Amino acid sequence: MSSLAGDLRFTARVHGGRVAAVEVTSTRPQAARLLRGRSADEAQRLVPMLFSLCGRAQGIACAAACAAARGDPPPSAAVVREREREVAAEAAREHLWRLLVDWPALLGQPPRPDFLAGWYRLLAPAPGPEDAPYIVPALRAFVAGELERMAGAPPRASTDGGTAAAAAAADVAPAAGLAATVLGAVSRHGWRTPADPLPLLPADSTAAQWLRALGTLPDEDFCAAPTWHGQAAETGALARHAGAPPVAQRLAAGDRIGARIAARLLDIDACARHLADECATPTPLVDAAPVGQDVGLARVETARGVLLHGVRLEGGRVADYAIVAPTEWNFHPRGAFVREAVGVPARDARALELRLRALILALDPCVGFDLVLEGVEGADV
Amino acid sequence: MCLAIPARIVELLDGDAARVDLGGVRKEISLALVDGARVGDYVIVHVGYALTLLDAEEAERTLALFAEAGFDVAAQPES
Numbered sequence: 001m002s003s004l005a006g007d008l009r010f011t012a013r014v015h016g017g018r019v020a021a022v023e024v025t026s027t028r029p030q031a032a033r034l035l036r037g038r039s040a041d042e043a044q045r046l047v048p049m050l051f052s053l054c055g056r057a058q059g060i061a062c063a064a065a066c067a068a069a070r071g072d073p074p075p076s077a078a079v080v081r082e083r084e085r086e087v088a089a090e091a092a093r094e095h096l097w098r099l100l101v102d103w104p105a106l107l108g109q110p111p112r113p114d115f116l117a118g119w120y121r122l123l124a125p126a127p128g129p130e131d132a133p134y135i136v137p138a139l140r141a142f143v144a145g146e147l148e149r150m151a152g153a154p155p156r157a158s159t160d161g162g163t164a165a166a167a168a169a170a171d172v173a174p175a176a177g178l179a180a181t182v183l184g185a186v187s188r189h190g191w192r193t194p195a196d197p198l199p200l201l202p203a204d205s206t207a208a209q210w211l212r213a214l215g216t217l218p219d220e221d222f223c224a225a226p227t228w229h230g231q232a233a234e235t236g237a238l239a240r241h242a243g244a245p246p247v248a249q250r251l252a253a254g255d256r257i258g259a260r261i262a263a264r265l266l267d268i269d270a271c272a273r274h275l276a277d278e279c280a281t282p283t284p285l286v287d288a289a290p291v292g293q294d295v296g297l298a299r300v301e302t303a304r305g306v307l308l309h310g311v312r313l314e315g316g317r318v319a320d321y322a323i324v325a326p327t328e329w330n331f332h333p334r335g336a337f338v339r340e341a342v343g344v345p346a347r348d349a350r351a352l353e354l355r356l357r358a359l360i361l362a363l364d365p366c367v368g369f370d371l372v373l374e375g376v377e378g379a380d381v
Numbered sequence: 382m383c384l385a386i387p388a389r390i391v392e393l394l395d396g397d398a399a400r401v402d403l404g405g406v407r408k409e410i411s412l413a414l415v416d417g418a419r420v421g422d423y424v425i426v427h428v429g430y431a432l433t434l435l436d437a438e439e440a441e442r443t444l445a446l447f448a449e450a451g452f453d454v455a456a457q458p459e460s
Contacts, residue, residue: 046446048385049385050385053383116413120414
């Protein structure tokens with residue numbers, strides 16, 4: 001169903017028993033157009049409302065870009081820490097939603113919104129310095145337990161019984177094993193990427209480095225179909241954790257869908273470390289750089305990947321605005337989804353639909369989508 | 382862009398379910414992810430789950446901003 005918020009349509013055309021071509025059609029509107037002519041303050045109030053899933057990251061990107069454009073002094077250490085916590089908590093919530101609800105539902109396992117609700121109570125709103133010492137160990141223990149189960153090790157008993165951290169963990173303990181079960185089910189499908197994979201977007205680029213690569217404020221064409229040095233590239237948890245053993249092993253085996261799920265788990269751990277004010281990534285989750293007078297570019301690492309906001313102010317009002325969102329990288333017409341869908345065996349419509357939906361979920365578009373299969377017997381999607 | 386449009390809770394149903402009103406369109410959603418929601422509260426909804434609880438004043442400010450930006454709130458089936 002189409003809406004003003006926009007959606008994506010994927011059309012896979014089958015020929016000769018394989019997916020021969022995939023077309024991505026996006027009706028996602030350019031939110032940036034809504035911001036032109038508004039004051040910087042109005043823009044900062046409006047932006048979080050345009051995005052229900054990553055509103056905090058979008059709002060922080062807008063504020064950071066506007067501040068850079070105005071030439072404001074760098075934010076205080078307290079503001080920096082607060083932003084990192086907000087972005088990390090939002091990303092962790094998104095990852096947990098995929099792992100505890102969306103993946104089980106896709107694979108025919110019972111989705112567990114009740115487990116997700118336990119985590120939501122701990123992570124929304126983002127835990128402050130008083131709560132983080134109780135919540136962070138619970139989140140890290142969850143990830144460690146899932147990774148051990150994935151590796152075939154028996155889960156350890158509760159890490160630190162009697163402490164408040166253990167009490168927080170007890171609230172969410174029933175989730176234990178679910179992510180590992182999802183990954184096990186994906187592995188059993190034996191899905192292997194048929195083509196050479198797409199390059200991964202560098203995960204440690206600062207706003208200043210993006211600025212050097214882009215040269216200027218991104219235009220609408222770039223925002224709709226972004227490239228890195230002229231090439232489509234993948235962003236997200238896989239790009240951030242491709243070198244970690246649980247991810248690298250799956251990449252080496254051609255299991256890129258499983259690799260992305262493992263990367264999500266590792267990303268939850270990185271989010272937990274950010275909530276504890278540890279430097280979990282080589283670059284901060286949020287930064288910004290002035291592009292020139294009255295122009296600023298901000299970068300935020302979100303659950304789905306890198307988010308860029310660029311703004312040009314004139315007399316304190318938005319003259320130009322650009323948003324480059326992760327969905328446009330991963331569902332680029334030559335992006336990771338298209339690259340990994342073309343060539344997939346298509347003898348059975350149901351199996352093909354499941355595999356393509358798994359690939360879509362692994363890459364995680366931030367809006368609703370339709371999947372259309374053409375040329376395969378029994379296709380009813 | 383996945384608009385964060387406030388929907389008003391008009392009825393609490395069994396379990397964690399509730400009925401919300403979004404610009405005159407009513408739908409059933411889950412309140413599993415928010416605590417303490419009551420009839421008359423506003424929530425931000427995504428794929429059938431209330432994500433955020435808003436107070437009425439904040440929600441009305443948001444709806445006014447959407448109206449000013451030219452959005453037809455009733456035409457938003459997903460959020």
